[in-house]
Amino acid sequence: MSRRGAEGGQRSATAGWAFAGAVGTLAATLFFGIATRVSLANDIDIVARAGISRVLRGGISDLIDTFLIICVLVAAYAVALWAARRGFPQAFPAVLGAIALCSAAMLPAMPLTSPDAVHLAADVRTFWLHGKWPADFGGTPDKVDDPVANEVRVYRSNPSGYGPLAYMIGGAPLPFVGDGFRANLVGQKVVAGAFLLLTAAAAGIVAKRLGRDPAFTAAFIGLNPMMLWQYPGDGHNDVLMAFFGVVALGLAVEPGWRARAGGALAGLASVLCKYALVLAAPLVAAFWFPRLRLAIAAAAVGLGALILAAYALDFAPVRNGTLGPATAVAPSNPWGVISGLFDLGRTGENRLVLFGYVIYLAGLGAILLLHPLRTGLDLARAAALAMGFFLFVASPGYLPWYLIWFLPFAAICGDRRVLWWAAAWSTTAFLPVLALNWQISIARSWNIPEPVRWSVVLAWALTILAAWLGPRLWNGGSRQPQPAAGPRFQPRQKRRAPTRGRAAPAR
Template sequence: MRSGATQAPDPGGIPIRTILLGVAGVMLVALGGTGAGAILKRDPLLTDTSLSWIRYGHGHDLATAVLYLGLGMVIWAWVRLGRMVRNRHVGSQAVLTAVVAWTLPLLFAPPLFSKDIYSYLAQGQIALNGLDPYRVGPAVLQSPLSDNVSWVWQNTPAPYGPLFLMLAMGVVGVTNASVIGGVVLMRLVLALGLGMLVWALPGLARHLGGRPAVALWLAAANPLMLVHLIGGAHNDLLMVGLLAAGCLFVLDRKHVLGIALVTLAFAVKATAVVALPFLVLVWARRLDGTRAARLGKAIAGGLVTFTVVFASTTLVSGLDLGWIPALSSSSTIVNWLSLPSAVGDFAHTVVSAFVRVEPGWFMTIARGLGSLLLVYIAWRQWRVAEDGGPEAVRRAAITMLAVALLSPATLPWYFSWALVLGAGLAWTTKSLQKVTFFSVFLLLVTFPNGDTALYSWGYLVLTVAVSALACVTLVKPDPLKLSSRYT
């Protein structure tokens, strides 16, 4: 990846067949999701109707097959579009058309690959009922919203910032605590993040030396983003939209506005704070004086902006800082996407073959070492980026990737954080292939109902094969030689 490269204008043209292939795919995903997704325990639209069979037995199997057929078509369409973008046959307009066309059916689909949206709505209802969502979990409600929250999070306080809790309260209030209405409206609110993202990516590419069409293809049209962040309705989408817009404003010399937007991203989800020290370096580079003086002025300006925006958001919400300690609740998730958790789990498995020991110590030590390593990596990246400029954003993307890999708990869509910040860089073909492989892999390692597939080894082998095929297809049409006509 390089920065500062000269950009050539993007070509025009809309690949209708490829876009329609993706549309058909997401429609099948949405259709299959009515039976195989993260469905309601009691759905007022299907329960006690002639269509309820789709959620049981052979009906559920059929729905699952339809959903995975749709996923395959979405992946195929995305890779075909990427090949056209890479070869400069189409440009940003084609990718934007695809993003809009592929997003619309997902806005009205059942929750897919995650039940987190039910937690969001329940937390909003807790706050509306006058309780503190930072101290109690959804189980206190005993309502249709809390009934659909995963058992893992029933007694877990909200780990999200005051801005997001205000939005959740608004959604629940407007929909009168309707589960289906809440899901749709929350998706529409989160889609604002996608709008900010597609607005910001071309500008980030301009600063970072990449191509706008490639950036949009990587971070906006990517099935990992659309299926998990739109279909799964994760608040990460709003966070990364604000983050991307904030980074662009800072690069465009609108430093206070940019840091204010990233602060709002932090008020949605805490991870966004990682970018702020790097944006301060960009600001410092444009100031007068010695390096120490410039850095001091930028840090002071950044702290004032952060404090005013965050304090105002917190005061308006009527909430407190209880969400900060609640962040540790995610440590209940154990999977090997988190490298420290993987090491701790593996070490316990090996030692348990010889002696009986409790797993907690292994996990605590491994995660503690992972946190230390993360702090070191973040510090090193910040020091390397001390001259500011676009390089600071690249270093922020690397740090975000380290956060996803080394956090105590990691979920597939966490890798969208680094992808958004790095999408505007100048990517080599090999790098694009790697992103394609891991995007498809991360898309598929969660089952449609939200359960993890990371311990279903036979399924993972198939997932790796599909990801590898997508990787090769990005540069070589029809690698399996199934057709005599390449597209």
């Protein structure tokens, strides 16, 4: 064996051992530091109301402990990404096994941040066992006599807002969980963890097709501490939408119309889980039909102008309901800070929502006009920019688990600037989560008024700083070139007859 080969094998072995150590640290910290400390064994009323601070009631000391645990998770995640990027034998299946292990470590945890999974556990039973539509007021938990619905405490009289496919898939655990409240809740967490794994796997496969590293791509998504916290931990179901969205992207970049039709069906499945990724559909249309690109951009900007006119004329067609990306202002983003500072009320928040969509459509128009959109990687990068821009800048309803709308496309495109943005944002997103849970203790002990607002400002400032500074200091030490891979689609050039005395243009 040559010296160079021996050195390569040694580096590969080092990366493999580093990855194993990082994953072991992640899984052990998730299980012993979070899941068993804030577990489903707590009183049902506490579990149903959710929130890590309902169990860890030591005030600032518990806040600091939890913050340090998150720091350990982030450090282990960074090492795992370094090792995956460096490369070792069978890295992709090893990453998928690591995601399954870390997801399993979070299953004993009660919902840590949001009670949505409790509501969802009741909703799928309403859909499957009682034949009612959970997204309608006739199917709310307070109107259904069911052992799980009877335990719902938060948003009890409000419907949920998912699509029919989300309820259908969410019913998969029902034959195995009986009527127990905790068992049904674990069933939804298993579904969420399984689809986090499937999303990471699908993204890795698509990335490989486009010339990227599948192991790094899957690890970036599935070992992300915020994703493990929100999906196998909290049991949210946006990851169902994300999985079908990744499949849709993988098929959309194929040149044949049979594959594109499959991509359209996968995109429809994504929308039937939750609507959000439809916001990136104009990019796919422009990728498929380059000659219509200007018209699609004009339509996006024109729709924004219509919404702006509605805003100017004081016409607000949306109303606040349960927190969601379409109709509400959440406290965990800058729009929520603005709403709180100026005490806007319902009418003012409706205007903010409308204005947010105006900003998004303007940004989408700019992406459609300026982005190359020639290769599969171009489309993945454009989708990452669009969804990231919507959540970071234009969505008053942003909540931290919505990051799954952005992370897969960021990981697939592999642009180091987008990767730094996504990694920094998903890390700093823990700051508002902690502030929301311990805001009273922070205000009393540290004399910081409105700690949630300050945490949002700090999170956004740190994300912007990291996204700007990170790529300039370190590019990640990629072990492979970054080709502009993927099928290329160019509009056909009209063939012109050569004029006399001149050479015909080269084809």
